[in-house]
Amino acid sequence: MGKLRDQMLRDMEIRNLSERTKRCYLDWMRRFSAHFGKSPDQLGDEEIKGFLHHLLREKKASQSGMNQAYSALKFFYTTTLGKTWNGGQILRCKKGRRLAVILSKEEVRSVFAGTRNLKHLALLMTIYSGGLRVSEASHLKVSDIDSQRMTIRVRGKGDKDRYTILGNNALAILRTYWKVYRPQDWLFPSRNPKEPICVSTIQKVFRQSILQAGIKKRATPHTLRHCFATHLLESGYELYYIQRLMGHSSLKTTSVYLHVTCKSVQNIVSPIDLLESLGELRPDSKGACHASTF
Numbered sequence: 001m002g003k004l005r006d007q008m009l010r011d012m013e014i015r016n017l018s019e020r021t022k023r024c025y026l027d028w029m030r031r032f033s034a035h036f037g038k039s040p041d042q043l044g045d046e047e048i049k050g051f052l053h054h055l056l057r058e059k060k061a062s063q064s065g066m067n068q069a070y071s072a073l074k075f076f077y078t079t080t081l082g083k084t085w086n087g088g089q090i091l092r093c094k095k096g097r098r099l100a101v102i103l104s105k106e107e108v109r110s111v112f113a114g115t116r117n118l119k120h121l122a123l124l125m126t127i128y129s130g131g132l133r134v135s136e137a138s139h140l141k142v143s144d145i146d147s148q149r150m151t152i153r154v155r156g157k158g159d160k161d162r163y164t165i166l167g168n169n170a171l172a173i174l175r176t177y178w179k180v181y182r183p184q185d186w187l188f189p190s191r192n193p194k195e196p197i198c199v200s201t202i203q204k205v206f207r208q209s210i211l212q213a214g215i216k217k218r219a220t221p222h223t224l225r226h227c228f229a230t231h232l233l234e235s236g237y238e239l240y241y242i243q244r245l246m247g248h249s250s251l252k253t254t255s256v257y258l259h260v261t262c263k264s265v266q267n268i269v270s271p272i273d274l275l276e277s278l279g280e281l282r283p284d285s286k287g288a289c290h291a292s293t294f
Contacts, residue, residue: 004041005029008080015079028072040076045086048073056093066093100226100256101219108227114212120205122170122177123188123197127221129170130154131228131246134203134221138196140187142178147171156247164245229257 012022055061077083115121130152144153151163188197206221243254
């Protein structure tokens with residue numbers, strides 16, 4: 001795919017796609033080409049549909065993987081080759097909706113209490129304080145912390161910078177951390193001070209803290225970002241402001257947290273409790289229920 005690969009890479013750079021997205025798209029186009037043993041400019045709609053069906057049925061690809069492949073193919077054919085994309089024939093995998101794992105405020109507190117290393121504690125508290133993505137936290141610089149304005153400057157996805165909030169508790173632990181570690185450039189450097197901490201390291205740190213806290217939920221460092229949004233919603237803050245703090249381009253993305261917040265749900269009375277009296281429904285030894293009054 002040599003020449004076409006270079007053309008596609010150029011187009012992605014012009015669109016200012018992230019390095020991760022560029023690698024992902026190029027990998028999917030390589031796999032698509034290898035599947036048929038032909039250059040993708042020699043393939044069309046039927047091959048695209050066949051490849052997507054192969055991924056779904058034979059490779060058991062995840063919904064995320066299916067949508068990545070679809071986006072890569074669409075970008076290549078519409079942008080790099082300038083062809084028309086037949087959306088009526090080439091269907092995107094329908095998105096399901098899985099609710100995010102959310103920790104209660106008490107559980108978040110126990111995660112912090114179970115984090116023994118000062119640097120790791122400052123890192124996790126900063127993620128939760130500003131609702132950061134893990135990659136955003138790893139690439140924070142010392143200069144991104146503004147204690148006067150109580151903000152964190154974030155280099156977001158697609159080079160979309162934003163400011164988010166810096167809580168007093170996070171600032172206090174960051175000041176203690178700075179006095180001990182004295183980071184110079186990267187706020188959370190790796191063992192090599194010229195490199196930022198690895199995402200995999202943050203994931204490992206969080207797993208250890210979760211285990212120490214005795215939490216059984218399938219949480220990840222990204223869960224702290226989910227908790228940031230959910231806890232703000234439950235505290236009464238408007239969705240619009242949470243969207244801006246999290247760096248979502250669409251309010252629809254942020255609105256998913258309306259489905260995981262329990263503030264409103266906890267105030268709803270089940271219709272069974274609206275019935276005046278059900279009496280005492282007690283099963284007998286055979287499992288039959290008898291009510292004294294009804």
